[in-house]
Amino acid sequence: MSFNTAFADQIRAHLHSVAALRQGALGSPAHAAAVRTVKRLQARRFRASYADLATDPRTQPAVRFFLEELYGEHDFSRRDEQFGRIAGALERLFPAAVAQLAVDLTEIHALTERLDDALAGHWLGQAEGTPIAERYTLAWRACGARGERERQLAVVQHMGQELQRLTRMRSLRLGLRMMRKPAEAAGLDALQHFLESGFDAFAALGDASAFLHTIAEREAGWIDCLFDAPLAEACRRLDAEWSRAPA
16 A cells, blocks of 8 residues: 555545534434534633633634634534545645645544544433533543543644644745645635644744643643543533633
8 A cells, every 4th residue: 555545545534434423413403413512512611721822922823723623613524525535636736744634634533523423422311401511521421432532632732743843844834825726726725724724823833842732731631530530520620611711
């Protein structure tokens, strides 16, 4: 198997799993609504957890990139379609160094969608009227998948490290900017936007190690809390965090 084929196969496999989840949700409006609910709650928690970094001019673009391009509530089907369409030609159409970024992105995307789908199923399994923080925590614990949660965080860290490394290559950043019009003409605008957003955000960061360490530390703390803390304590922390979320 060639280098290009291996990357393309990974990208297509991740996107196929996302498409299957999306198709399954079409047959269950209640499940689809539950997925939207857990995504909204998670986005609210992320906004609170990183509110300090979102007000710092240096880290603000990176926070926005993570919240909008990786964990947002948006519909990424257009970007998924573009990734799938050009997976086999990724290294020919874009600078070769971005291929691993595409694999990381689609793996994070697939993991996130799979975990959100499972969480939504367990959310529906909790009694109506259960306080939101308790319902979320119980659904999280019923879902389990601690290894996948930790893998999700590890891939985010790898993507961040790759972006930091690649943004130091001035020729690569210039090459991406030169790809803007050809990408738009080829119907690859969503993919181009993702790549430029990531490069611009990490270029503004400079040394991203402190930023990535903060993400790793805070998210690992939440994983431990939601799995291991006494239920009342986990709920108290969630409610406190949600209350701090910017409007």
